[in-house]
Structures are given as C-alpha cells and as structure tokens.
Amino acid sequence: MNPFTYSRAGDLDEAVREISDNDRAKFIAGGTNLVDLMKANVMHPTHLVDITRLGLSAIEETEEGGLRLGSLVTNAETAYHPQVAERYPLLANAILAGASPQLRNMATNGGNLLQRTRCYYFYDTATPCNKREPGSGCSALNGHNRIHAILGTSEHCIATHPSDMCVALAALEAVVRVTNRYGERAIPFADFHRLPGDTPHIDANLEPDEIITAVELPPRGFSQHFKYLKIRDRASYAFALVSVAVGLEMEGDTIREARLALGGVAHKPWRNLEAEALLVGNPANRETFKRAADRIVADARGYGSNSFKIELARRAVVRALNEAAK
Amino acid sequence: MTTNYIGKPTNRVDGYAKVTGGAKYAGEHNVPGLTYGVVVSSDIARGRISRIDASEALKLNGVLEVFTHENRPSLPWFDRNYQDQDQPPGSPFRPLYDNEIQFSQQPIALVVAETFELARYAASLVKVQYVREPHGTDLRAIQGQAYAPSKGKPSWKKPRPRGNAAQGMEQSIFKIEGRYDHAAEHHNPLEMHASTVVYEPSGKLTVYDKTQGVPNSQKYISRIFGLSKAQATVHAPFIGGAFGSGLRPQYQLFLAVMAALQLKRSVRVTLTRQQMFSFGHRPATIQRFELGADAEGKLQAVVHEAIQETSQFEDYTENVVNWSGTVYQCDNVEPTYKLVKLDTYTPLDMRAPGGATAMAAYEVAIDELAYAAGIDPLEFRLINYTERDPMQDLPYSSKELRACYRQAAERFGWSNRRPEPRSMRDGNELIGWGMATGIWEAEQKPAMAKAVLTADGKLTVSSATEDIGTGTYTIMTQIAAETLGLPLENVTFELGDSSMPEAPLQGGSWTAATVGSAVKSACLEVQKRLFEYAGSMPDSPLAKADADGVVFADGRIHLKHYPTIGVTIQDVLRHSGVDRIEEEVTTLPDMLRQKKYARFTHSAVFVEVKVDEDLGTVHVTRVVTAVAGGRILNPKTARSQVLGGVVWGIGMALEEESVLDHQFGRFINHDLAEYHVAVNLDVPPIDVIFVEENDTVVNPLGVKGLGEIGVVGTPAAIANAVFHATGKRLRDLPITLDKVM
Amino acid sequence: MSNQSATITEAPKTAQLPRTSIVTLTVNGEQRSLRIAPWTTLLDALREYLDLTGTKKGCDHGQCGACTVLVDGKRINACLALAVMVDDREITTIEGLTKEGSATPDGLHPMQAAFIEHDAFQCGYCTPGQICSAVGLLKEGHAHSREDIQELMSGNICRCGAYPNIVDAIEDVKNHQPDRA
Known part of the structure; x- marks a missing residue:
C-alpha cells in the first residue's frame, strides 16, 4: 500500500471538488474493495476522500413510487430494509448471497457497483493484466480461467464483474444517480458497466470526478415471481461461477413480463433482451425456459477451464426461471 | 475419585x-523498539536475478535495511547447517543464498522498517530484474520424467511387493483399473507464519516462532547463525494451526533472526496470505490402480502406482503406495512409487501425509471393485478384513475396525441403502450414501x-x-x-x-x-x-x-x-x-515389545451427499465416523480432533486445490477467496463414535492418536457417495461441480 | 554476496511519507490516542499500536473473518477499515467483551463461556473473530434456524474445522440467554 493523504468531506460539493482537483484521488466509504486492492498494490490513489459523512444514507420512496437507495446505505441495511425485503426480494436475496455479514455491514451500495473483478491475474502484480496495466497482456486467456467470462469478452480481457447485487439491479432496471461539478445525471443500469473491448481498465461509465448518490428502483419489483440463483464452489462466502436473477410477471401460466440477468459470466451483469422477449407471452414451461437459455448461451465462448460455464449458465437459467415461475 | x-x-x-484474546501467537509479542520485516517474493519460477535495486526503498525515512543476496551477512552455506528434523534428502533451501530462483514466490529480499506499513510500502519499491529460464511445473505433462527415489525421509518406507500381482489379476474374476489424480493443497493455517525475534541488550535472542517443534527451530538457527542454546531460545506457547506447515523451520524464521542480529534490533517477520503459498504443500499426485477379486469378492491383486511431485532440490517422499497393501488381506501386491521434479518449493507433510492421498484413491478403487463384484461396499470390506497386518506379517496390537464398521453403519442406517446408483432422490437432488475405511499409524x-x-x-x-x-x-x-x-x-x-x-x-x-x-x-x-x-x-x-x-x-x-x-x-x-x-x-518406546506388533488407528466413515443433478453442486449432509484409536484421554477434545479431520476431508474431496498456472509456474489462486476451504455452511452434523479399544502395546497409556485419522477415509467416502448419487465415478479431486454436471 | 558481515546500508532519506496525526479511538469504552498515518488499518492500529492482539490477522484481505470486531455494535472486518475513518465510533474487541458482558465469576461474556463449554475452537486463532461475529449475529436478529446461523457465520473461517461446535455454542447462547445475546 502506497502512502496517501486523507480528508473527510463534509458535504457533496466538497467531495466533488476534492475529487475534481486531484486525478489520483479516490472516494472511500466501506473500503472493502479499495483497501484490499491497495494492499495488493493494484490500486494506488495518493489521496482518499472519506465520503461516509455525506448523508446519502436514506432509503426512501421516489415520486414514481419506486425506491431510492442512498449510495452510502450499507448492503446489509439495504437487504434487511422492510421496503426492500417486501417489494424487491430479488434484490435482498442477491445482496445476501454475496460476501459475508461483516463485509455487507461495511460495503455500501455505491461501492458495490464499483467493485472490481476478482480475476487472479488482476490481483497478482507478478503477471500481465490489461485491466491493471493497459497493454501488458491478458494472462487469463491462456491461463486458469475458471472464474472468467464467457460472454462479451474481448481479446484484451475476459474478466467478470463480481457483484451479486448488481445482477439483481440489472434485472430490476435500476437507475444510477450521479453528481458531478456541473450537476446531476441519471445512468440506466444497463449503461453503467462496460464490456472490456480494448479499454478493460475502465469498468464503468462513470467519470473519475463523479460520485454516485443513489440507486433508484422502478416501481415494479417482481415480488411475486422472482429468483436469485447463485452457483459457486462452496456453500457460502464465494464468488459466483454463474448467477441468475429472474423477475417475472405471470398471468396464469403465461409469462407477461420477464427480466433475466446473469452474473459471473461477463464483464458486466449480462442481459439478453432477445431471450427475455422469447419468454414473454409464452407458457412457463421447460420448453420456453430452454429456448431463452439457449438464446443466451448461443453467443458464449469458453476459454478452457471456464468452458463448463456455458452449459452451467444454460441450466442455471432454466432452473431459475422454473423456480421464479412457481 | x-x-x-x-x-x-x-x-x-x-x-x-x-x-479472551489473551493467548499470544508468534506475531503478537510486542516489545519496545520492535521493527517489522516484509518479504519481497520472486515473480518468476526459475532463472536468475540480474539486478535488484532497493535504492527507492532505502530513501524512505524509517526504512532500516533491505537485505538481499547481495548484502546479506556471510553465513555458513553447507547443506548440513540448514538441516531440520523433517528434511527430505537433498539440499535444503537457503534464503538469500544467491541470485538463483528455484521457485515462484521465492523470498528474494527482506525490507526492515520502523513500522509495518512502511516496510510493506518499501517492499513494493524494490525493483528486480530477472533472467528467466524455462520452468517445469506441469506434473501431468512431464510425468514421463518420473524416477524411483533411492532414499527418502526417515519416515519413508520403501514400497515392497509381495506375491505375483500379474498372476493375481489373471486369476481374478472381477477387475477394475483406473487413474486417480488429486491437486496440490496448501495447509493454510489461519495464523500466517510469523517470527518475532526479541533482541536483548546482552545480544541474547528470544524468538517466538510459528513452529511444530521449538527444538527444531532452535537447532536450525543455532547451526546457521552459530548461536548456543543459551544465546537463542525459541518459544511457541500458542500456534494458530499448522497441520504440518510448522514441521520445518520456514524462511521467515531465518530472515527475522538474520535481520535482528545484523540490526541489533528486535524484528518481526509475518508472511502474507499470498506468501503462505510460497513454501510446502501437499503434493499433487497421480495414482493408478489395477485391482482384482475372485468370485467371492476376495482381493487377488493390488497394483498401485503413484507419481508425486517434488522440488528440484529435495526428494520429498510420502508413504502412499504402502497403504494399499496394508488395509486388506491380499497376497499379490505390486506397489510403485515415483517422483517428478518440478520448479516449485519442496512439498511438505500435510495432515495425514501420504495416507490421505492413498486412501482417497484406494478406497474409491475398492468401492469400484465392490460394485464390479456386485457386493455391498461394506460387506466387500468385511470379506477382505484382515486380522493380521499383511504388509509386516504381524499381529495387531489391537484392531477394532470391525466394531467401527458395525457401530457406524448402524448409526448411519446403512442397511436401508439401496445399492443401485441414482436410486435415491429428493426433488432436484440425488442422494448418495458412501463409505470408506480410514487408517493411520499409532506411533510413539x-x-x-x-x-x-x-x-x-x-x-x-x-x-x-x-x-x-x-x-x-x-x-x-x-x-x-x-x-x-x-x-x-x-x-x-x-x-x-x-x-x-x-x-x-x-x-x-x-x-x-x-x-x-x-x-x-x-x-x-x-x-x-x-x-x-x-x-x-x-x-x-x-x-x-x-x-x-x-x-x-x-x-x-x-x-x-x-x-x-x-x-x-x-x-x-x-x-x-x-x-x-x-x-x-x-x-x-518399548521397541522390543512394539516391534512384534502392527500398530494402527482405524476408522469407518459413512457419508450422505446431496447432488444437484443439473448444477453439479455437492453438499455433504450427514457424516458418521467411528474411530478405534485406543484409549480416549479426553472425549471432548478428541471429538474435536476427529471433527476437524472430517472437515478437512470435505475440503479435500470437494474444494481444495492449489492451481499452478504453468505460464508462470505459480500457484495462482493464492488467497482464501479463491483457495476454497470449507466454511461453516459446508459442514453438516458430524457424528463421532469412539469404539472401545484396549491396547497394552502401543504405549503405557494405551492411546493411539487422533490428529490424522479423521481426514483419511472421508474424501473417498464422499466420492463414493457421489457415485452412488449420480452413477458417475469421479476419480479426480477435488470433485467440483464442473466434473459432476 | 559480501564476504564479511554486512554493513548497514546508508542512503539519504529523501522520500516523503504522509504525515502522521493523532487519532483518538474509542476502544472497549476507553479513549485511546495514537499517532498514525492514514494507511494504518483498524486491525493494525489495534494489534501494533494499542497492543490489543486479541483481534487476529488471518489474511488481511477480508477473506477469513479472523479480524472481526464490533463497530457501533455491528460486526466488520477490521483489516479493511482505515483507523482514521472510525475515530468517532465505538469499537469493541474480544478484550472488551470480557468486561462488557461479565456475567460469570471469571468475567466471561456468555458467548465466550459457551465457546469453552462446547469446545468451539482448537488452535484458537479464529476464535476472537468467531466470538465477536457471533455476538454481532445475535444482535442482528436474522438467524432463526441452525442453518441460518451456519450461513451467517460463514464469513469466519475455522481451519481447524470446529464449525459444528461453534454453531452449538451460538445456539446455546441464543436459546438460553436471549437477553444477554
């Protein structure tokens, strides 16, 4: 960990000003990912702006009848919040499938969106990694890529986004609220994270001088028919090999609306709108689910030790849809 | 009374x-003026350091020294000075000896500073240039280079064939043949290896070391640094787990003592979790079995080959192939044991070394043979039960394995098992019941x-x-x-x-x-x-x-x-x-009496698993194990020993794997997020039965020891249960979901 | 390699390090002031600056739970918290539990006593983290079954494998001393 200076921002303006004035400054709140990466010598900010005293820690209803999750609310507070648990159980379940109780007590919603990949090579400075050191090469392509992506990859990077929460947020079509020195803007969740392309070092479409203030959930929470299915190498406290977030609106046995997002398979929570369209208007049965699953993995590519994920993802989608439709 | x-x-x-937090471990003895050493590790697996530049680190106020092979003190360099009590034949690793790199993450510098944070930062500033040489770390790829070691560690027994296995196979009605691989594993005790060397004004050293033998560590530093027993004492009142990792003095001890003597300051060196993958590990092993049985299910032949990895500089040996000739009665046994040299650190005894490896494979092979013969796996083992150690041709000092089988089977409900694979189901999950035998030496x-x-x-x-x-x-x-x-x-x-x-x-x-x-x-x-x-x-x-x-x-x-x-x-x-x-x-030990008997601890392990057929996930839902371990001194702590062993068995069967990336010759999942050990939710209720066993031979107390036995039979019992659940015979550990689905 | 005893390398100390400052932490009800730089984690502050070594370092990366302490009553991983960021919080470590819940003659918190009684540890290294985590778990109130306890204690690795006994100890406290939990 390199030396850095520290300041505590008193309000949003101060936080934005501090970050805008220093291109090697980073915000810190929960610290669960940043401090880890600084210890691993992967990230080297020279100034940290503590934003934990900014407020931004409320969960409240939006005018449209949705829910606004302050960016500094912890993952645990969010998951156990009565409104979230009741109206957005998909989100609550996804959060509680991630990390550990201790980490969820520290990690914030904003930080969860910005957590970085768990790629072994990204973490190990003895090996080349385009995400850590652009242009150095991708060690995972021909290496041990059990935990790596099968969708939306590039020759420069096959890392995955490790969040569980974000998979649910993608399915719920949340909106990310950000503030910069010129004002505010809203980023649809689908546009928040990026695919690696030839710039794998940039994870998200968030400018360095912007701060996430909230994540807004639209009114529809799919609280009747939902499933967060997480498949991992042990029963708990492990990142997803594949995860699936499903929200359905049913009319009898017919699917009226479908949301489907996958984790552990791509550089961002993965949605396939064509696959979702294949579900809508069709009976909730194995044939329908398989068609959607096949459509999703049709574009998948394995790299050796992660090739099993293609079939696993297919089966996981079918299983999650089946459970959600019940 | x-x-x-x-x-x-x-x-x-x-x-x-x-x-209460009052127990102090090696890295927790705080003294005034303590300095902190952080180790710089090699990025490459094989080659030379062409340049090492610590100037940026040394510019920092509070950085006291950066020790490398270039400026280290002159020390004796003969192999004999670096001996220890658990040393395989060969040339022990000598930290900072020269510029040669023998394995990835080899310690190449020690940065000592006034604070831990400063030492850690300074370590990141040490610039190293390497001349890389090709490394060989792929056991499967170079298994053709395997050789039979001429000598091994003192505990190693050269495998001895008996009878005629080829003939035995010919006479057999039921036969199986298979290859069984398991990955390298790391001990990963929760306390990372650490040594605190307290430098007293008189020059005397009080050393707190993470070790499984204070005499071993004391003699090691005495020989290297020329210190008398009075000049340096080694202490380890509490050890945060070891499982074998503390059987040899590890390099943090050498580095901390060296730095303390040079700087005349108290020094603590604590390894990082990543560096816990830089020294010994359970060696990856390739095993092959050919087994044959006659019409009644009696074993007629055991052919057991094992190829294990070792380092370039030492011949680490385990008793692997010996076990298959020991557990059951069989007249024709052909064991072959070979090593392959890899560019890694020397493997190191890890909980039930050799035995866990052998039995994880052999007891699966036995299960296969039982199925081939159409005999219940427990019945098959009873058919081949031996009342005399076939390897040494000696009676047992005591052997209540039959009672273990009976009591554990009864508690488990084995008699309700339907033998056909895939015959038990609960929703999406297939249920499987498997069992295995465990065995370990009872030594004094x-x-x-x-x-x-x-x-x-x-x-x-x-x-x-x-x-x-x-x-x-x-x-x-x-x-x-x-x-x-x-x-x-x-x-x-x-x-x-x-x-x-x-x-x-x-x-x-x-x-x-x-x-x-x-x-x-x-x-x-x-x-x-x-x-x-x-x-x-x-x-x-x-x-x-x-x-x-x-x-x-x-x-x-x-x-x-x-x-x-x-x-x-x-x-x-x-x-x-x-x-x-x-x-x-x-x-x-009363050798005269003891050598007339074979002395072993035995166990029977019964396991239930639930396997998600689509997703391949395996959960162990029930374990019953009965142990015949002589006299039980304290049933409470004894049970804990066995519980721990079973949890290790779950990890070995389903989760633990140190992955070598052959591009870099490096264990790449070197942390506790990606090297998976069992967590709380992985572990089901574990029923431990101690079978009464009176033994007047093993030692005056009649105790046999329980540290290893729990892990020995468990992995095979789980693998056998997975077969029973799914009909898939998985021979490679760990059984991860990709192998099952 | 030099042939003589190494000499201590002298180099001009020119590089700049971040300034330290006095940070006051409230640990186990006491105000403790220490001079640290921002890069000192809460875990290192406790262990190396305050000599409260009951809180353990098992990985330093949030992957084992050995460093679990309670901050404002909530369990967190001290290895990932910067000490400067928690200067206005109430920090409780294993050493503070003994005082906090002293119900037994030897001053043990009920969870500590239950861990001894159920042999819920072997080497003892993960134990303070397990106990702090268990105390936090019961305060949270989300564990309604044995399986819930197992899931919600899975952030604390016990390499010795004492898990079944750990769950027994927690259930014991949960069932018999709900008011103390």
Whole structure:
C-alpha cells in the first residue's frame, strides 16, 4: 500500500471538488474493495476522500413510487430494509448471497457497483493484466480461467464483474444517480458497466470526478415471481461461477413480463433482451425456459477451464426461471 | 475419585486464554523498539536475478535495511547447517543464498522498517530484474520424467511387493483399473507464519516462532547463525494451526533472526496470505490402480502406482503406495512409487501425509471393485478384513475396525441403502450414501518431560512439545493430575519453550502417546519420592506399605484397600522438609515389545451427499465416523480432533486445490477467496463414535492418536457417495461441480 | 554476496511519507490516542499500536473473518477499515467483551463461556473473530434456524474445522440467554 493523504468531506460539493482537483484521488466509504486492492498494490490513489459523512444514507420512496437507495446505505441495511425485503426480494436475496455479514455491514451500495473483478491475474502484480496495466497482456486467456467470462469478452480481457447485487439491479432496471461539478445525471443500469473491448481498465461509465448518490428502483419489483440463483464452489462466502436473477410477471401460466440477468459470466451483469422477449407471452414451461437459455448461451465462448460455464449458465437459467415461475 | 481425569470430557485448560484474546501467537509479542520485516517474493519460477535495486526503498525515512543476496551477512552455506528434523534428502533451501530462483514466490529480499506499513510500502519499491529460464511445473505433462527415489525421509518406507500381482489379476474374476489424480493443497493455517525475534541488550535472542517443534527451530538457527542454546531460545506457547506447515523451520524464521542480529534490533517477520503459498504443500499426485477379486469378492491383486511431485532440490517422499497393501488381506501386491521434479518449493507433510492421498484413491478403487463384484461396499470390506497386518506379517496390537464398521453403519442406517446408483432422490437432488475405511499409524517417539511439585502442592510439568489446537495442554494436565492424584487446578502443563526437556516434532498423531508417556513417567518418579517421604514421616500410617499397595488420589496417598488410611500430599511435603520435588525423565518406546506388533488407528466413515443433478453442486449432509484409536484421554477434545479431520476431508474431496498456472509456474489462486476451504455452511452434523479399544502395546497409556485419522477415509467416502448419487465415478479431486454436471 | 558481515546500508532519506496525526479511538469504552498515518488499518492500529492482539490477522484481505470486531455494535472486518475513518465510533474487541458482558465469576461474556463449554475452537486463532461475529449475529436478529446461523457465520473461517461446535455454542447462547445475546 502506497502512502496517501486523507480528508473527510463534509458535504457533496466538497467531495466533488476534492475529487475534481486531484486525478489520483479516490472516494472511500466501506473500503472493502479499495483497501484490499491497495494492499495488493493494484490500486494506488495518493489521496482518499472519506465520503461516509455525506448523508446519502436514506432509503426512501421516489415520486414514481419506486425506491431510492442512498449510495452510502450499507448492503446489509439495504437487504434487511422492510421496503426492500417486501417489494424487491430479488434484490435482498442477491445482496445476501454475496460476501459475508461483516463485509455487507461495511460495503455500501455505491461501492458495490464499483467493485472490481476478482480475476487472479488482476490481483497478482507478478503477471500481465490489461485491466491493471493497459497493454501488458491478458494472462487469463491462456491461463486458469475458471472464474472468467464467457460472454462479451474481448481479446484484451475476459474478466467478470463480481457483484451479486448488481445482477439483481440489472434485472430490476435500476437507475444510477450521479453528481458531478456541473450537476446531476441519471445512468440506466444497463449503461453503467462496460464490456472490456480494448479499454478493460475502465469498468464503468462513470467519470473519475463523479460520485454516485443513489440507486433508484422502478416501481415494479417482481415480488411475486422472482429468483436469485447463485452457483459457486462452496456453500457460502464465494464468488459466483454463474448467477441468475429472474423477475417475472405471470398471468396464469403465461409469462407477461420477464427480466433475466446473469452474473459471473461477463464483464458486466449480462442481459439478453432477445431471450427475455422469447419468454414473454409464452407458457412457463421447460420448453420456453430452454429456448431463452439457449438464446443466451448461443453467443458464449469458453476459454478452457471456464468452458463448463456455458452449459452451467444454460441450466442455471432454466432452473431459475422454473423456480421464479412457481 | 475426583482426581480421575483420564477419559473424562474436560474443557480446555487454555480455553480462557483463547476466548479472551489473551493467548499470544508468534506475531503478537510486542516489545519496545520492535521493527517489522516484509518479504519481497520472486515473480518468476526459475532463472536468475540480474539486478535488484532497493535504492527507492532505502530513501524512505524509517526504512532500516533491505537485505538481499547481495548484502546479506556471510553465513555458513553447507547443506548440513540448514538441516531440520523433517528434511527430505537433498539440499535444503537457503534464503538469500544467491541470485538463483528455484521457485515462484521465492523470498528474494527482506525490507526492515520502523513500522509495518512502511516496510510493506518499501517492499513494493524494490525493483528486480530477472533472467528467466524455462520452468517445469506441469506434473501431468512431464510425468514421463518420473524416477524411483533411492532414499527418502526417515519416515519413508520403501514400497515392497509381495506375491505375483500379474498372476493375481489373471486369476481374478472381477477387475477394475483406473487413474486417480488429486491437486496440490496448501495447509493454510489461519495464523500466517510469523517470527518475532526479541533482541536483548546482552545480544541474547528470544524468538517466538510459528513452529511444530521449538527444538527444531532452535537447532536450525543455532547451526546457521552459530548461536548456543543459551544465546537463542525459541518459544511457541500458542500456534494458530499448522497441520504440518510448522514441521520445518520456514524462511521467515531465518530472515527475522538474520535481520535482528545484523540490526541489533528486535524484528518481526509475518508472511502474507499470498506468501503462505510460497513454501510446502501437499503434493499433487497421480495414482493408478489395477485391482482384482475372485468370485467371492476376495482381493487377488493390488497394483498401485503413484507419481508425486517434488522440488528440484529435495526428494520429498510420502508413504502412499504402502497403504494399499496394508488395509486388506491380499497376497499379490505390486506397489510403485515415483517422483517428478518440478520448479516449485519442496512439498511438505500435510495432515495425514501420504495416507490421505492413498486412501482417497484406494478406497474409491475398492468401492469400484465392490460394485464390479456386485457386493455391498461394506460387506466387500468385511470379506477382505484382515486380522493380521499383511504388509509386516504381524499381529495387531489391537484392531477394532470391525466394531467401527458395525457401530457406524448402524448409526448411519446403512442397511436401508439401496445399492443401485441414482436410486435415491429428493426433488432436484440425488442422494448418495458412501463409505470408506480410514487408517493411520499409532506411533510413539522418545521424549523428555520434567515434573516439579512444590511445597504448596502445585505441580508443574513441562516438555518442549506443542499444542497446535490438538489439546496437548489439556490432556497432559489430565494425565499429570490423575497420576499424582491432584486436583486439575493445581496442575500446570507448560510447553513450547526450547529450554524445556526435549520432545519430538508435534505431528504424525504421536504427541498424545509420546509426550503423554513422558509426562506420566515423570509424575511416577515424583510419586516414588513422595511415597518415600510419606513412609518416613513420624507415625506414618504408610510406613509399612509397599508402593503397589497405595493409591494417589484426591490429594492424598492412601492404602489401596483401606482408603481411609493415608496422608495428604501437602502433609508429606511439609514433613519432608523439601520445598520441591523435581524429576526429569526420558521415555523411550518399548521397541522390543512394539516391534512384534502392527500398530494402527482405524476408522469407518459413512457419508450422505446431496447432488444437484443439473448444477453439479455437492453438499455433504450427514457424516458418521467411528474411530478405534485406543484409549480416549479426553472425549471432548478428541471429538474435536476427529471433527476437524472430517472437515478437512470435505475440503479435500470437494474444494481444495492449489492451481499452478504453468505460464508462470505459480500457484495462482493464492488467497482464501479463491483457495476454497470449507466454511461453516459446508459442514453438516458430524457424528463421532469412539469404539472401545484396549491396547497394552502401543504405549503405557494405551492411546493411539487422533490428529490424522479423521481426514483419511472421508474424501473417498464422499466420492463414493457421489457415485452412488449420480452413477458417475469421479476419480479426480477435488470433485467440483464442473466434473459432476 | 559480501564476504564479511554486512554493513548497514546508508542512503539519504529523501522520500516523503504522509504525515502522521493523532487519532483518538474509542476502544472497549476507553479513549485511546495514537499517532498514525492514514494507511494504518483498524486491525493494525489495534494489534501494533494499542497492543490489543486479541483481534487476529488471518489474511488481511477480508477473506477469513479472523479480524472481526464490533463497530457501533455491528460486526466488520477490521483489516479493511482505515483507523482514521472510525475515530468517532465505538469499537469493541474480544478484550472488551470480557468486561462488557461479565456475567460469570471469571468475567466471561456468555458467548465466550459457551465457546469453552462446547469446545468451539482448537488452535484458537479464529476464535476472537468467531466470538465477536457471533455476538454481532445475535444482535442482528436474522438467524432463526441452525442453518441460518451456519450461513451467517460463514464469513469466519475455522481451519481447524470446529464449525459444528461453534454453531452449538451460538445456539446455546441464543436459546438460553436471549437477553444477554
């Protein structure tokens, strides 16, 4: 960990000003990912702006009848919040499938969106990694890529986004609220994270001088028919090999609306709108689910030790849809 | 009698220290002026350092020194100076010896600074240039280079064939053949390896080291740095797990002592979790079996080959292929054991070394043969049960394995099992029941102990052994208290100090037998003295008694047949006029008697798994294990030992794998997020049964040791249960979901 | 390699390090002031600056739970918290539990006593983290079954494998001393 200076921002303006004035400054709140990466010598900010005293820690209803999750609310507070648990159980379940109780007590919603990949090579400075050191090469392509992506990859990077929460947020079509020195803007969740392309070092479409203030959930929470299915190498406290977030609106046995997002398979929570369209208007049965699953993995590519994920993802989608439709 | 403690469930005597945070481990002894060393590790697996530049690090105020091969002090460099008690044949690794890189993450520099944070930062500023050379780390790819080692570690037994296996196979009606691989694993005790060297003004060193043998560490640094036993003492009162990782002095000890002597300062070196993957590990192993049985299911032939990895510089050897000729009756056995040299650090004994490896494969092969013969797996093992050790052709000192099978099977409900695979189901999940046999050696080593009884009636017994979580503190206290008939709270057992009477490494499940015998013997010597004093007391009621006619219990010495006639130990001490009775003993195993018998601990493990057929996930939902381990000194801590072993078995079967990336010759999942050990939710209820077993041969206490036995049979029982659930015979560990689905 | 005893390398100390400042932490009810730089984690502050070594370092990366402490009553991983960021919080470590819940003659918190009684540890290294985590778990109130306890204790690795006994100890406290939990 390199030396850095520290300041505590008193309000949003101060936080934005501090970050805008220093291109090697980073915000810190929960610290669960940043401090880890600084210890691993992967990230080297020279100034940290503590934003934990900014407020931004409320969960409240939006005018449209949705829910606004302050960016500094912890993952645990969010998951156990009565409104979230009741109206957005998909989100609550996804959060509680991630990390550990201790980490969820520290990690914030904003930080969860910005957590970085768990790629072994990204973490190990003895090996080349385009995400850590652009242009150095991708060690995972021909290496041990059990935990790596099968969708939306590039020759420069096959890392995955490790969040569980974000998979649910993608399915719920949340909106990310950000503030910069010129004002505010809203980023649809689908546009928040990026695919690696030839710039794998940039994870998200968030400018360095912007701060996430909230994540807004639209009114529809799919609280009747939902499933967060997480498949991992042990029963708990492990990142997803594949995860699936499903929200359905049913009319009898017919699917009226479908949301489907996958984790552990791509550089961002993965949605396939064509696959979702294949579900809508069709009976909730194995044939329908398989068609959607096949459509999703049709574009998948394995790299050796992660090739099993293609079939696993297919089966996981079918299983999650089946459970959600019940 | 209230002072009968042996065999009673007893809370750990070190429990209070451990639950209050009072127990201090190697990296926790804080002294004024302590400095911190952080190790710089090699990025490459093989080659040379062409340049190492520490100038940026040294510019930092508070950085005291950066030690490298270029500026390290002149030291003896002969292999013999780097010997240790668990050393395989070869040339031991010598830290900072020269610019040659022999394995990835090799320590290449030590940065010492006034604070930990500063040392860590400075370490990141040390610039290293390498000349890379091609490395070989792929065991499967280069298994053709395997050779039969001519010698091994002292504990290694050269495999001996018997009968004619080829002929046995020919005569067999039922045959199986298969290859069984398992990955390398790392010990990963939760406490990372650390050494704190306290430099006293006189130049004396007090060293707190994470070790399974303070004498081993003490001798190691003495030989290298020319320190007498008085100049450097090594202490390890608490060890945060080890499982074998502390059997050899690890490089943080060398580096911390070197730095302390050079800087004349107290130094602590703690490895990072990543660096915990930079030294010994359970070696990856490729095994092959050919087994044959006759029409009744009797084993006719066992062909067992094992290829294991070792380093370029040492021939690490385990007893792997020996076990298949030991467990069951079979006249035709052909074992082959070979090594392949890889550019990694030398493997290192890890909980049940060799035995866990062998039995994880052999007991799966046996299950396959049972299925081939159409015989229930438990019945098959009973058919091949042996009342005499076929390997050594000796009777057993005791063997209650049959009772283990019976009791565990009954508790588990094995008789309700439907033999066909895929015959039991619960929703999306297939249910499987599997079982396996476990076996481990019951050894006793020479050891010393000292007992001191003071006038206040307090007894202190000491021996330079360890308690790595095994319960040594507690069981030794029980033995000592019961032998002298003193209340537990009047007895203290001390360990982990190199100035104490010597004990062997803590490992191999021999500590209870070995140190326990020495403790008992020392206390018996104190008994003798007390009895003499008691007899010479004025008007002694014991004046005419013989030693055999008295009992030490409840703080008294009394006549065996007239318990009311006796004296209190306090009175004996007061009248004798001595302020202490001190006895030191050396206890040797009774080799003459022991060598006439085969001495083993046995177990039977029964496991239920639930397998998600679509997703491939396996959950162990129930475990019953019965252990025949001789006398159980403390059922509470004994059960914990076995629980822990079973949890290790779950990890070995389903989760643990140190992945070598052959691009870099480096263990790449080197942290606890990606090297998966079992977490709480992975572990089901575990039913541990101790089968009564009386053994008068193994040692005077009749104990066999329990540290390894829990892990030995468990992986195979799980693999067999997965087969029963799915019909898929998975021969490679760990059984991850991609292999199952 | 030099042939003589190494000499201590002298180099001009020119590089700049971040300034330290006095940070006051409230640990186990006591105010403790220490001079640290921002890069000192809460875990290192406790262990190396305050000599409260009951809180353990098992990985230093939030992957084992050995460093679990309670901050404002909530369990967190001290290895990932910067000490400067928690200067106005109430920090409770294993050393503070003994005082905090002293219900037994030896001053043990009920969870500590239950861990001894159920032999819920072996080497003892993960134990303070397990106990702090268990105390936090019961305060949270989300564990309604044995399986819930197992899931919600899975952030604390016990390499010795004492898990079944750990769950027994927690259930014992949960069932018999709900008011103390």
